[in-house]
Amino acid sequence: xxxxxxxxxxxxxxxxxxxxxxxxxxxxxxxxxxxxxxxxxxxxxxxxxxxxxxxxxxxxxxxxxxxxxxxxxxxxxxxxxxxxxxxxxxxxxxxxxxxxxxxxxxxxxxxxxxxxxxxxxxxxxxxxxxxxxxxxxxxxxxxxxxxxxxxxxxxxxxxxxxxxxxxxxxxxxxxxxxxxxxxxxxxxxxxxxxxxxxxxxxxxxxxxxxxxxxxxxxxxxxxxxxxxxxxxxxxxxxxxxxx
Amino acid sequence: xxxxxxxxxxxxxxxxxxxxxxxxxxxxxxxxxxxxxxxxxxxxxxxxxxxxxxxxxxxxxxxxxxxxxxxxxxxxxxxxxxxxxxxxxxxxxxxxxxxxxxxxxxxxxxxxxxxxxxxxxxxxxxxxxxxxxxxxxxxxxxxxxxxxxxxxxxxxxxxxxxxxxxxxxxxxxxxxxxxxxxxxxxxxxxxxxxxxxxxxxxxxxxxxxxxxxxxxxxxxxxxxxxxxxxxxxxxxxxxxxxxxxxxxxxxxxxxxxxxxxxx
Numbered sequence: 001x002x003x004x005x006x007x008x009x010x011x012x013x014x015x016x017x018x019x020x021x022x023x024x025x026x027x028x029x030x031x032x033x034x035x036x037x038x039x040x041x042x043x044x045x046x047x048x049x050x051x052x053x054x055x056x057x058x059x060x061x062x063x064x065x066x067x068x069x070x071x072x073x074x075x076x077x078x079x080x081x082x083x084x085x086x087x088x089x090x091x092x093x094x095x096x097x098x099x100x101x102x103x104x105x106x107x108x109x110x111x112x113x114x115x116x117x118x119x120x121x122x123x124x125x126x127x128x129x130x131x132x133x134x135x136x137x138x139x140x141x142x143x144x145x146x147x148x149x150x151x152x153x154x155x156x157x158x159x160x161x162x163x164x165x166x167x168x169x170x171x172x173x174x175x176x177x178x179x180x181x182x183x184x185x186x187x188x189x190x191x192x193x194x195x196x197x198x199x200x201x202x203x204x205x206x207x208x209x210x211x212x213x214x215x216x217x218x219x220x221x222x223x224x225x226x227x228x229x230x231x232x233x234x235x236x237x238x239x240x241x242x243x
Numbered sequence: 244x245x246x247x248x249x250x251x252x253x254x255x256x257x258x259x260x261x262x263x264x265x266x267x268x269x270x271x272x273x274x275x276x277x278x279x280x281x282x283x284x285x286x287x288x289x290x291x292x293x294x295x296x297x298x299x300x301x302x303x304x305x306x307x308x309x310x311x312x313x314x315x316x317x318x319x320x321x322x323x324x325x326x327x328x329x330x331x332x333x334x335x336x337x338x339x340x341x342x343x344x345x346x347x348x349x350x351x352x353x354x355x356x357x358x359x360x361x362x363x364x365x366x367x368x369x370x371x372x373x374x375x376x377x378x379x380x381x382x383x384x385x386x387x388x389x390x391x392x393x394x395x396x397x398x399x400x401x402x403x404x405x406x407x408x409x410x411x412x413x414x415x416x417x418x419x420x421x422x423x424x425x426x427x428x429x430x431x432x433x434x435x436x437x438x439x440x441x442x443x444x445x446x447x448x449x450x451x452x453x454x455x456x457x458x459x460x461x462x463x464x465x466x467x468x469x470x471x472x473x474x475x476x477x478x479x480x481x482x483x484x485x486x487x488x489x490x491x492x493x494x495x496x497x498x499x500x501x502x503x504x505x506x
Contacts, residue, residue: 001359001361004355004358004359005359007355007358008344008355008358008359011347011351011355012344012346012347015346015347015348015351015387016346019346019387019389084344088308089342089344090359091307091308092306092307092308092331092334092336092338092404093331093356093359093360094327094328094329094331094332094359094360094361095328095359096328
């Protein structure tokens with residue numbers, strides 16, 4: 001059944017592309033853009049690997065959290081959610097929920113944004129190449145990370161879709177509130193801390209990264225860094241290190 | 244490939260579809276209000292009512308598309324919300340307003356419907372050819388459903404609803420914006436389906452059509468059944484439309500505004 005659902009998704013995609021040559025151009029451009037972004041992200045991760053371990057960890061967590069957040073918010077703003085495997089459309093067929101969920105998950109990864117995300121996620125292993133154990137863990141965690149992106153995206157799209165069946169303005173409002181809800185506290189801590197001058201801004205930043213490393217957005221991206229913190233004997237880690 | 248029904252647990256007296264006290268609320272409003280209907284086997288049952296009467300909501304709850312707030316829907320004795328997979332195998336569903344995969348060709352749409360009902364490929368191929376011929380869609384089999392006319396779209400949706408050989412067909416507004424030729428073809432197919440022991444429920448706001456086509460009818464308004472039974476019982480010697488208007492408080496004979504006089 002999962003195979004049938006995936007075939008359905010890609011048959012619809014192929015037919016849509018064949019019907020509309022402009023869409024082929026759009027997909028090609030999207031692919032090129034994704035390639036560039038992936039290359040830049042991998043370069044960034046390679047650079048992050050040359051920093052001190054805590055800085056590497058901060059870059060990976062921040063980048064990963066932005067990635068997850070992007071998956072949740074961007075489709076809301078651009079109506080880019082893929083509707084082929086919409087549970088409503090398939091409700092008349094005898095399909096088990098877990099079959100549909102599995103198919104949706106695979107379909108989410110197996111297209112340009114999903115593949116790009118998976119490659120970048122696996123690239124966190126480059127950032128941790130100095131600690132082989134951590135690099136290995138990073139590879140495994142990257143799959144969970146990519147799936148987190150897809151599931152998060154579906155979760156938000158489904159939740160919002162139920163709340164407001166395709167009302168554009170409200171859709172943007174929700175997208176904006178998600179950004180505000182998640183990003184604002186981090187920014188608040190940053191700016192509040194620096195303007196008050198009570199603490200070193202870098203400490204405040206470090207604290208927010210450590211907190212982010214425990215949220216659903218950042219947790220999966222912090223795993224490899226935690227392993228690196230455990231296994232590198234020279235470094236016990238600073239006070240803010242996610243424990 | 245249909246689910247074998249055990250005569251011991253599914254005697255002929257069990258209705259093809261039985262709705263017991265189905266209720267759906269949206270906010271403060273009650274869309275479907277403790278609605279009960281029993282569709283005997285082998286009947287062509289019409290569900291008529293004005294727009295907003297709750298017909299689509301009722302049929303969605305009856306076929307496992309929309310969870311009722313309370314009440315039960317039984318298809319050949321199987322509770323749709325307790326055993327949704329078993330129930331859905333018995334139902335051919337042509338829902339109004341649920342998009343088809345219009346980026347599939349007509350042929351692909353039927354074939355995927357068969358695959359999603361777990362039919363094997365050779366069965367699907369055979370039935371797809373039969374259905375395309377039956378609905379006079381052979382020449383359009385290779386075109387995308389997005390390019391179909393309204394009548395062709397309804398016909399291909401009907402074909403996709405028939406491919407798993409259901410026992411109960413539930414059609415929401417099957418004749419909406421359908422040309423007379425396509426409508427006649429759909430009616431022939433429904434008649435044939437009933438003659439072979441299937442049961443059909445259609446919703447419509449065309450009294451005339453229901454009166455000519457159906458043997459049973461339920462008149463629904465504001466989420467409740469006002470009257471139900473065989474067509475002859477319900478119209479009681481009169482005309483179904485007259486009965487309907489009388490039940491709904493009569494025709495509004497308002498005075499037209501004075502400017503509405505072209506001469």
